[in-house]
Amino acid sequence: MQPSNLPTHLQSRRRVLRAAGGAAVAIAASSLAPLRAFAQADEFRIGWIRPTTGKLASSFAPLYAGGLIAIDEINAAGGIMGRKLTIVEEDDEASPAKEPAVMRKLKSAGIDYVVGPTGSAQSLSALATGTQSRMIQTCISNGEDMANGTKYPYHFLCVYTTAQEGQVAAQYMVNQLKIRKIGILSEVTPFGESAAAASQRKIKELTGVDAVSAQTYLMSATDLTTQVQALQKAGCEGVIVWMSSNVHISMAFSAMAKMSWIPPILGHVNLFNDSLFDLVPEQSLRSVYGVYYRNWTYSDSAPASDRNIALAKKLQAASGVKGIEAYVAGTPHYDFLHLLKQVIEQEKSFDVDVVRKAFNATRGYKGAIGTLSFSETEHGGLSLNDITVSSVASSRDPRSKELGALRLRAPGA
Numbered sequence: 484m485q486p487s488n489l490p491t492h493l494q495s496r497r498r499v500l501r502a503a504g505g506a507a508v509a510i511a512a513s514s515l516a517p518l519r520a521f522a523q524a525d526e527f528r529i530g531w532i533r534p535t536t537g538k539l540a541s542s543f544a545p546l547y548a549g550g551l552i553a554i555d556e557i558n559a560a561g562g563i564m565g566r567k568l569t570i571v572e573e574d575d576e577a578s579p580a581k582e583p584a585v586m587r588k589l590k591s592a593g594i595d596y597v598v599g600p601t602g603s604a605q606s607l608s609a610l611a612t613g614t615q616s617r618m619i620q621t622c623i624s625n626g627e628d629m630a631n632g633t634k635y636p637y638h639f640l641c642v643y644t645t646a647q648e649g650q651v652a653a654q655y656m657v658n659q660l661k662i663r664k665i666g667i668l669s670e671v672t673p674f675g676e677s678a679a680a681a682s683q684r685k686i687k688e689l690t691g692v693d694a695v696s697a698q699t700y701l702m703s704a705t706d707l708t709t710q711v712q713a714l715q716k717a718g719c720e721g722v723i724v725w726m727s728s729n730v731h732i733s734m735a736f737s738a739m740a741k742m743s744w745i746p747p748i749l750g751h752v753n754l755f756n757d758s759l760f761d762l763v764p765e766q767s768l769r770s771v772y773g774v775y776y777r778n779w780t781y782s783d784s785a786p787a788s789d790r791n792i793a794l795a796k797k798l799q800a801a802s803g804v805k806g807i808e809a810y811v812a813g814t815p816h817y818d819f820l821h822l823l824k825q826v827i828e829q830e831k832s833f834d835v836d837v838v839r840k841a842f843n844a845t846r847g848y849k850g851a852i853g854t855l856s857f858s859e860t861e862h863g864g865l866s867l868n869d870i871t872v873s874s875v876a877s878s879r880d881p882r883s884k885e886l887g888a889l890r891l892r893a894p895g896a
Contacts, residue, residue: 527566527833529820530589530618532575532582532599532609539577543601545803546623550598550816552797563824564831575600575609582608590616595835596823598816599623603673610635617835619842621819626673630863632843637835639842640863641815641822641855643870645674647863648774649681652723652749655772655872657689659895660747666696666719668710668735670726675699678725678751695719700731707731711738724750729758736762750774754875755809755890771875772893776852779812780873780892781882787889794851795888808887818850872896 533547534540557568571594575581582600586609589597597620600609606622606629613620619637622629625648630640656662665686669675679697686694696717698710714722726732732754739745740763747770748754754773779795781787787795795812798804804811825848826841827833845864848855853869877883877891 525562525565525567526569527563528569528571528594530594530597530599531570531572532585532589532597533572533601534577535572535574537576541803543577545801545807545811546601546814547598547816548798548801548804548811549794549814550820552794552801553817553820557820557824563827564833568820568824570598575605577602577605579604579608583612585609586612586616586618590618595619595833597621598819610638613637619823619835619839621815623814627677630861632858632860632862635862636859637839638862639819639857641818641850641852641865642813643774643776643865644863645677646681647865647867647870648751649678649723649725650685651774651867651870651872652678653682653685654689655893655896656721656723656747656749657686659872659893660721662721662747663690663692664695664718664720665690666698666714666717666722667694668698668700668707668714668722668724668726670728670731671699671701672727674727675725679723682723682725694723702728702731704731704734706738707734708738708741711735711742711744715742715744719746721747721749724748724754726751727753729753729756732756733758733762739763740767746770748772749872752810752813755873755878756875757806757878759875760879765876765879768876769874772872773875773890775809775871775873775890776813777869777871777892778851778853779809779888780871780890780896782892785892791851791889792886795886798888799886805887809890812888813852815852818848818852818855822848822850822855 533543554568562568573585575585582605595618597618600606601623603624603626606624614635614637621639621641625645627644627646630644656665667679667682669679683694696714696719698713700707700710736759745767749772752773752775778791798808798811826838830837830841843857843859846856853865855864857864872893873890874893880891883889
């Protein structure tokens with residue numbers, strides 16, 4: 484899931500979450516610093532960074548649905564140490580240039596805990612200020628650097644990284660599908676480059692040879708026929724695709740359909756896109772797979788957990804989420820906020836450094852997205868055991884049609 488390019492692959496399906504409308508006001512801070520604490524004694528306030536204006540406002544709003552659900556659940560359970568969790572929402576316009584000012588504004592208001600922003604460039608910009616200001620934060624971004632606890636000691640990544648994603652894709656292609664002549668098609672972005680490099684490394688490790696063809700394209704590309712033809716000409720028997728835009732996914736599949744060449748394909752979670760069924764026969768999609776979270780999958784012998792089913796129902800009911808449930812299920816906010824509650828109540832303190840140390844000591848926290856563990860240097864909470872491969876065609880399975888966040892685990896995954 485790479486959010487740095489969300490506008491293109493989320494647009495046309497977005498409506499602003501009703502629950503996210505209207506910014507809360509006030510201040511969150513340490514229980515040990517009463518002058519900076521809370522505007523009201525019964526509130527714990529947390530920064531909430533997302534675009535509320537501009538062309539990306541409606542695209543990004545649904546991605547915060549899990550966090551809003553977590554807030555409702557936490558408050559229904561008595562809040563955090565008896566304090567009601569509320570949000571202080573700041574509009575970043577989805578602009579990396581806006582992030583430092585947004586973070587400084589939150590800090591000056593006494594905010595020490597932050598959800599957001601969304602996007603690789605936005606997140607890195609925000610963390611430059613947040614790290615210096617000692618603000619605990621989780622962002623929607625999959626970059627490897629985001630999991631570096633030495634570089635970003637106050638950021639905790641509760642999703643898989645692009646490196647993990649690339650490794651899982653290559654491993655499934657080689658070990659399960661038994662394909663050795665593998666091609667790669669990737670966008671020229673930090674996401675595409677990182678995931679493609681990870682896939683290349685794993686392919687070489689497992690097969691002893693490089694991918695037979697590695698094709699790239701700019702985000703401004705208006706046709707991918709040349710790249711697809713090159714993959715076919717190179718003799719690729721399977722293709723790993725790292726594409727964040729539904730527009731480019733459609734271009735690639737349209738080109739393949741015209742060539743009557745649709746090999747096994749494996750890629751990013753946004754391949755779970757119903758529009759693909761309009762481009763190629765459903766039968767062809769039975770060999771198309773997306774990297775996904777194991778907890779959000781099912782098989783005939785292993786259904787999803789009751790907890791994930793319950794959360795899937797809540798996501799299904801959230802405004803703006805229909806059609807992109809699988810993407811929203813893979814965001815970090817739900818687990819981050821529930822873990823934050825556990826850690827603060829365990830330590831009986833809102834102090835940032837006390838909480839940070841407790842996060843670093845977290846081992847085996849059972850989240851909805853996976854099992855989270857952190858250390859002083861490793862702030863990527865998920866392991867490869869939490870990541871799997873799922874069938875794109877399973878969106879037509881009654882179990883996925885009923886609850887869009889769930890997907891059928893791919894054979895042998």
